[in-house]
Amino acid sequence: MSIEIPEGLTELLQSFTVEVLRNQPRDLLEFALQYFTQLKERETKEASFGNDQNSAPRPGKAVNFIEEAMQIDSENEEEEDDDDDEEFIAPVMSRFIRRASVCAEAFNPDEDDEEEEKEPWVTHPKTDEQRQRLQEACRDILLFKNLDPEEMSQVLDAIFEKISIEGEHIIDQDDDGDNFYVIESGTFNIFVKVEGAEKLVGCYDNRGSFGELALMYNTPRAATIIATSPGALWCLDRLTFRRIILKNNAKKRKMYEAFIETLPLLTSLELSERMKVVDVLSTKVYSDAQQIIAQGDLANCFYVVESGQVRITMTRSRTKKDQEEEEVEIATCSRGQYFGELALVTNKPRAASAYAVGSVKCLVLDIKAFERLLGPCMDIMKRNIANYEEQLVTLFGSSAEIEQQSVRDGSNRP
Ligand code: CMP
Ligand code: CMP
Helix, strand or coil, X not given: CCCCCCCCHHHHHHHHHHHHHHHCCCCHHHHHHHHHHHHHHHHXXXXXXXXXXXXXXXHHHXXXXXXXXXXXXXXXXXXXXXXXXXXHHCCHHHHHHCCCCCCCCCCCHHHHHHHHHHCCCCCXXXXXXXXXXXXXXXXXXXXXXXXXXXXXXXXXXXXXXXXXXXXCXXXXXXXXXXXXXXXXXXXXXXXXXXXXXEEEEEEEECCCEECCHHHHHCCCCCCEEEEXXXXXXXXXXXXXXXXXXXXXXXXXXXXXXXXXXXXXXXXHCCHHHHHHHHHHCEEEEECCCCEEECCCCCCCEEEEEEEEEEEEEEEEECCCCCCCEEEEEEEEECCCCEECCHHHHHCCCCCCEEEEXXXXXXEEEEHHHHHHHCHHHHHHHHHHHHHHHHHHHHHHCCHHHHHHHHHHHCCCCC
């Protein structure tokens, strides 16, 4: 006796299974109930719009039920339809987040709470070895720095690994935002379209992260990222990113809005641009005498003093012939003042060291955010950089001596 398999059954069960594996629901029955209810609702809705109802529900539609429940961009339904078939062959994790997101939405964490809280948390089981590598890769990611342990653990649970090959487009400019990426290894070029042509604007070398902008502001991808070597990336899905990082950002905005407004450096930025600075900054606390910057080190951050005082020092030989070095204080920064811009502007090692005097709290911006957001503040920075020379001449004597000194110790000045 032959048993007839109803048309669409395989696809239906396949899509459901994919969602179960992806979401790992605690209550399978409840999850199934929600899944099939929404599937049915969707089918009914389509029927009322005269869409194709003859076949069984298409898998691409079925797997998108989570975002449907979140009601993100419901006005983009038609665009999403075009993507559905392609999404079915796409890797499981990326499917429900690949949508056209055209409007720059203002995030309201309280509003999103209710809808998002209903969704199951994404979990990707990891081996101990993977978890260890992941923790290492995430250690210096500023966007994760202010998370509490529970939030960090949710991020670590949700992240999944992706191996990248040379030449692979990890992100294409203007696409929808699916994941946020943390680099574990590999090099990646950043291209931005300028008057229709791709312009290389920077690269990542075995560290850092990218892909946060489209997820934060619900905008199309702002750059193309191409792997220039084989590599490994950790990917955080859009939903988890928004749940955790955006809520954290909303808190940060409330906390730093007033302080940011007082910073003379940022006066050339629009209010919205200043808020974008807040979104990507992190805070770091230092204890008395702790080193914040070491002269000669490679630079990847920029600092603004929120509280306490920071001593800037430079090492120099005691005499012209002497190899013995002494550390001389050249400046002090207090609340609202910044440091650590010089190496980022000149693309050279740190010109001086910085130490905490008492307990110090700094706002920290990573190099990519610095380059992207603080361009309009460059005039003010350059004016201050011009004063460094003068300051050093006052302290150490003629510019020629300083020049010799900087050649010896590898420090830099413009
Ligand atoms: P997103 O727009 O989501 O995707 C492309 C990513 O490239 C972007 O987020 C940033 O994380 C990263 N990026 C690095 N440099 C730039 C730049 N100069 N302009 C825009 N995006 C950049
Ligand atoms: P950077 O070179 O990145 O790290 C050390 C920082 O010390 C430097 O940026 C400046 O922000 C700061 N600094 C303050 N005074 C001076 C000075 N006279 N010369 C160089 N750096 C200075």
